Amino acid sequence: MSVSRRDFIKRSAALTAASYVGMNLPIGDVNVAEAVDVDNWVRGTCRLCGVGCRLEMGVKGGRPVALRGVPESRTNYGYLCMKGMLFYKIMQHPERLKKPLYREKKDQPFREISWDTALDLAAKGFAESVKKYGHDSVAYYGSGQCLTEETYLFQKVMRGGLQTNNVEGNPRLCMASAVGGYLTSFGADEPIGGYANVERSYCMFIIGSNMAEAHPVFYRRVMRRKLDNPDKVKIINADPRISPTSRIADMHMQFRPGTDMALMNAMAYVIIDENLYDEKFLREYSTFRVGKDKKEVDMAAYKASLDEYTPEKAARVCGGNITAEG
Numbered sequence: 001m002s003v004s005r006r007d008f009i010k011r012s013a014a015l016t017a018a019s020y021v022g023m024n025l026p027i028g029d030v031n032v033a034e035a036v037d038v039d040n041w042v043r044g045t046c047r048l049c050g051v052g053c054r055l056e057m058g059v060k061g062g063r064p065v066a067l068r069g070v071p072e073s074r075t076n077y078g079y080l081c082m083k084g085m086l087f088y089k090i091m092q093h094p095e096r097l098k099k100p101l102y103r104e105k106k107d108q109p110f111r112e113i114s115w116d117t118a119l120d121l122a123a124k125g126f127a128e129s130v131k132k133y134g135h136d137s138v139a140y141y142g143s144g145q146c147l148t149e150e151t152y153l154f155q156k157v158m159r160g161g162l163q164t165n166n167v168e169g170n171p172r173l174c175m176a177s178a179v180g181g182y183l184t185s186f187g188a189d190e191p192i193g194g195y196a197n198v199e200r201s202y203c204m205f206i207i208g209s210n211m212a213e214a215h216p217v218f219y220r221r222v223m224r225r226k227l228d229n230p231d232k233v234k235i236i237n238a239d240p241r242i243s244p245t246s247r248i249a250d251m252h253m254q255f256r257p258g259t260d261m262a263l264m265n266a267m268a269y270v271i272i273d274e275n276l277y278d279e280k281f282l283r284e285y286s287t288f289r290v291g292k293d294k295k296e297v298d299m300a301a302y303k304a305s306l307d308e309y310t311p312e313k314a315a316r317v318c319g320g321n322i323t324a325e326g
């Protein structure tokens with residue numbers, strides 16, 4: 001089965017739309033995959049997004065021919081989104097790059113070369129640069145999809161071998177602010193809590209995330225919780241854009257791009273001002289820090305740091321709309 005880009009978008013949209021009305025879809029090709037003739041199913045985890053759905057890959061003659069979710073997985077309960085479900089096709093797509101391509105000059109077309117030649121060329125280029133311009137004339141830019149071992153190896157080559165700290169990774173572009181937030185808020189570079197909290201929650205606040213499209217299988221759990229408890233569970237979505245995620249939200253807070261800090265500080269202002277917090281929890285598990293040097297302060301000083309974030313002032317900064325849906 002070949003799936004065009006248009007087809008993919010249509011099918012993703014259909015799955016998302018079905019989700020809105022609570023259809024308990026078997027998520028498309030999962031059932032198709034079960035009908036495929038395979039030699040064996042190999043278990044693994046989808047690496048396409050951070051949800052971490054467990055899956056099984058059907059292998060025939062040493063080639064991947066199907067994918068299906070693992071029903072007993074407590075992450076995805078057998079469901080996969082379109083991205084994960086069609087992943088196996090990438091491995092055998094005729095346009096997949098399997099050999100190094102090289103061109104001497106930018107105006108020349110690429111031509112295939114062997115791996116040995118490619119590695120020799122790369123080694124020569126690095127050696128010449130270091131010799132001519134010094135150790136910091138070279139850099140490594142890695143992918144977040146690299147395995148831990150691959151990243152470790154490259155760090156050794158760059159720092160230990162080529163003696164430069166010019167090592168960078170694309171995760172910094174997507175995760176740096178999140179890591180900063182986790183470290184300063186929770187003391188560890190990890191989100192706290194677990195997926196199962198969704199099934200115990202009565203109010204969910206989603207900010208800056210179009211999870212309906214970016215993390216569809218996890219979104220499905222949020223949606224299921226809402227649909228099972230339409231009156232008890234409230235969902236607030238805060239995002240400059242109205243996205244498919246907004247459709248199940250009771251309230252969409254559409255703020256001006258780049259003003260999310262004002263919004264969050266105004267929420268903190270109201271929570272403290274109206275005594276909406278759990279005093280025991282704050283006393284036992286929280287510290288307050290303010291300023292660039294993250295100086296530890298008491299709650300009164302933290303409250304004072306929020307003085308300029310009254311809801312009225314924040315509303316002027318954030319602009320936008322607040323829409324309450326049914």
Ligand code: SF4
Nearest residue numbers: 046049052053081084
């Ligand atoms: S939500 Fe989709 S892309 Fe993300 S891990 Fe699950 S199947 Fe893969």
